[in-house]
Amino acid sequence: MLVEHKHIKIPRYIQDLHPYVPGKTIAEVQDEFHPEQISKLASNENRLGCSPKVAEAIMNCMSTIQDYPDSASRELRGAIAKKLGVSESQIVIGAGSESVLGMLARTFLQEKDHVVTADVTFLGFRIQTQIRGVKRNLVSLTKDYRFDLRAMADAISDDTRMIYIANPNNPTGTYVTKVEFETFMSRVPEDVIVVMDEAYYEFAKEEPDYPDTVNMGYENVITLRTFSKAYGLAGLRVGYAVGPGELIRNMYKVKFTFEPSVTAQVAAQAALKDEAFLNETRTMVRSGKERLYRFCDKHGINYVPSHANSVMLIFDSEDQTTKFTLKMLKQGVILRQLTGFGMPNGIRITIGTDREMTHFEESCLRISNGSDD
Ligand SMILES: Cc1ncc(COP(=O)(O)O)c(C=O)c1O
Numbered sequence: 001m002l003v004e005h006k007h008i009k010i011p012r013y014i015q016d017l018h019p020y021v022p023g024k025t026i027a028e029v030q031d032e033f034h035p036e037q038i039s040k041l042a043s044n045e046n047r048l049g050c051s052p053k054v055a056e057a058i059m060n061c062m063s064t065i066q067d068y069p070d071s072a073s074r075e076l077r078g079a080i081a082k083k084l085g086v087s088e089s090q091i092v093i094g095a096g097s098e099s100v101l102g103m104l105a106r107t108f109l110q111e112k113d114h115v116v117t118a119d120v121t122f123l124g125f126r127i128q129t130q131i132r133g134v135k136r137n138l139v140s141l142t143k144d145y146r147f148d149l150r151a152m153a154d155a156i157s158d159d160t161r162m163i164y165i166a167n168p169n170n171p172t173g174t175y176v177t178k179v180e181f182e183t184f185m186s187r188v189p190e191d192v193i194v195v196m197d198e199a200y201y202e203f204a205k206e207e208p209d210y211p212d213t214v215n216m217g218y219e220n221v222i223t224l225r226t227f228s229k230a231y232g233l234a235g236l237r238v239g240y241a242v243g244p245g246e247l248i249r250n251m252y253k254v255k256f257t258f259e260p261s262v263t264a265q266v267a268a269q270a271a272l273k274d275e276a277f278l279n280e281t282r283t284m285v286r287s288g289k290e291r292l293y294r295f296c297d298k299h300g301i302n303y304v305p306s307h308a309n310s311v312m313l314i315f316d317s318e319d320q321t322t323k324f325t326l327k328m329l330k331q332g333v334i335l336r337q338l339t340g341f342g343m344p345n346g347i348r349i350t351i352g353t354d355r356e357m358t359h360f361e362e363s364c365l366r367i368s369n370g371s372d373d
Contacts, residue, residue, distance in 0.1 A: 013133040020123055023336050024329070035332030039356035042336040043234070044170065044200075044310045047352035048284055050232030050267075051277040057270035058263050069262045072252075076265045079272050080240060084214050089245040092252055095259035097199055097226040097239030101128040104222065104241070106254040108193055109134050109161055116155045117164040118147050120172065120341050122197060125164040135159070145172040145304050145312070149180055153187040163188065166197040167211070168204045171338050171348040173306025175204050178211040185218060193247070196223045199239075200308035202230035202278060203285055207307060214242050222247060229309060230281050231271040236264040285309045288351035295361050299368070310350045318344035327372055331363040 023042030030038065041047075073093040081088045094100040101124050109115070111133040117125055119138040129136060137155050142148045147165055156163070168175040176184075188194055196213045204210045213223045222243035228234035238260045241251065260268075271277075292311055296303045302314040315321040318339070325337040325347060338346035349360065366372040 011133060013130055017127065017130050018340075020127055021340055024334050026334075029329060029332065029334055033330050033332065035330065037359055038332040038334065039352055039359045040334045041350040041352050041356060041360065042334040042348070044229060044308070044348075044350045045234045046229060046232030046281055046309070047350065047356055048232065048277075048281050051271050051274035053270040053274050053277075054233070054267045057266040061262055061266045065262050067262070069258050069260065069265055071255075071257045073260065073265050076238075076269050076272075077240075079269050080242075083272065084242060086214060086242055087245065090248055091240055091242050092248050092255060093238065093240040093260060093265075094255060095237040095239075095261075095264070096228060096234075097197065097224045097241075098124045098128070099237070099256070099259060100224055100239050100241045100251075101125055101195075101197075102131070103251045103254050104162070104193070104195060105129050105132045105134075107247075107251045112159065113161040114157060114159040115162040115164065116152055116160055118152070118169070120145070120169075120338075120343055121147075121164070122166045122170045122199070123340065125166075125195070125197070129162070134161075141169075141172065144174070145169075146174040147176050149176060149184040153184055156188065156192060160189075160192050162193045162195060164195045164197065166199065167213075168200045168307040170199065170308060171310065171312050171336070171341055171343070171346065172304055173200075173308040173311060174304065175207065175210060175307045177209040179209065181211045181213070181216075185221075188220070190220055192220060194218070194221045196221060198223055199226045199229055201225055203282065203309050204307040210307075219244050227268045227271060230278055231268070232277075232281070233264070233267055233271055236260070236267050238264045238268040284353065285351045288354075288357055291357055292349070292351065292360075295364075299364070301364075310348050312338070312343075313347045313349060315345045315347065321345045321347060324367065327367045328360075328363055331359075331366065331372060333360050333363045 026038050077088050077091050105128040109132045113134045115129050116137045119140050139152045139155050222241050226239035304312045336348040
């Protein structure tokens with residue numbers, strides 16, 4: 001319950017803040033429902049795990065964990081800069097891209113500012129900007145669940161300081177093309193920062209019309225990437241921003257000094273080197289999506305084709321969606337109903353291993369023939 005403190009004034013925007021509600025953990029589902037198998041398909045993690053080289057790197061750094069980490073993550077920053085073909089001064093690394101979103105809000109926004117984003121997208125941006133008390137202008141997605149860049153450009157006002165685009169978007173999996181992005185940028189004033197959140201970059205980059213925003217030369221674009229998804233390091237917390245050196249230099253001033261941790265930094269370096277694991281992940285996600293589409297087509301389930309590692313399923317009503325999500329949970333399949341994203345008749349399913357996708361399909365079939373109870 002929210003209690004107004006007798007003496008301390010809590011800002012209205014903090015009182016009104018709804019913190020992020022993560023998907024259920026395996027332990028919570030185990031305790032509540034005791035299913036025979038649990039498939040955690042609610043949080044867009046990598047169901048293959050992570051590169052085996054990560055464990056080795058963490059073991060090797062154990063003798064240094066009594067020391068504070070390198071606050072500038074120099075080695076990791078160098079490795080990322082080399083891979084992306086940019087200068088190290090263009091990169092700042094934090095404890096996940098959520099933390100980097102916090103840095104963006106702390107560095108560039110004040111209470112009187114406005115930001116623009118979509119109504120159905122990753123909630124981290126909304127939360128981190130609300131913490132600064134800014135006004136948010138949420139533009140509806142198009143009918144086919146894509147960022148409506150024309151409407152977003154129309155929504156820019158003199159007070160707009162930042163625009164957020166997740167590309168591909170979470171939870172829809174849709175993406176903005178290079179031409180769409182360039183047309184949009186031609187309408188964005190130079191004093192407005194455009195944040196391109198590319199958490200699912202590794203799953204979309206092969207599309208010929210997907211924009212490589214890191215190398216497009218815009219002076220007001222900051223790109224975010226993460227080790228939480230394709231690299232399978234969500235539990236370690238590493239994400240970063242790439243952008244013009246002057247903007248990044250100012251973000252450094254507000255970064256929590258010692259994030260990410262020693263183990264996170266060495267793990268990310270090891271993960272970055274393991275292309276084979278990355279390819280294995282991409283193959284699993286690609287074939288898992290095709291399998292899911294075939295299953296949905298066969299059983300009349302609506303879905304939005306995705307370029308991320310998850311797919312949004314669309315049901316007829318909130319009630320039906322809530323019941324389905326709960327019945328799946330009881331069978332050990334953790335899915336994400338998208339109520340918090342403003343789409344209560346949507347469910348997001350993370351693409352898992354063959355075993356997990358079989359668990360999903362068999363549980364769906366048990367529900368449809370009534371044998372799940
Ligand atoms: C678009 C998007 N950005 C950022 C994040 C957060 O990633 P991280 O684990 O790096 O904080 C997510 C996680 O779901 C996401 O979907």
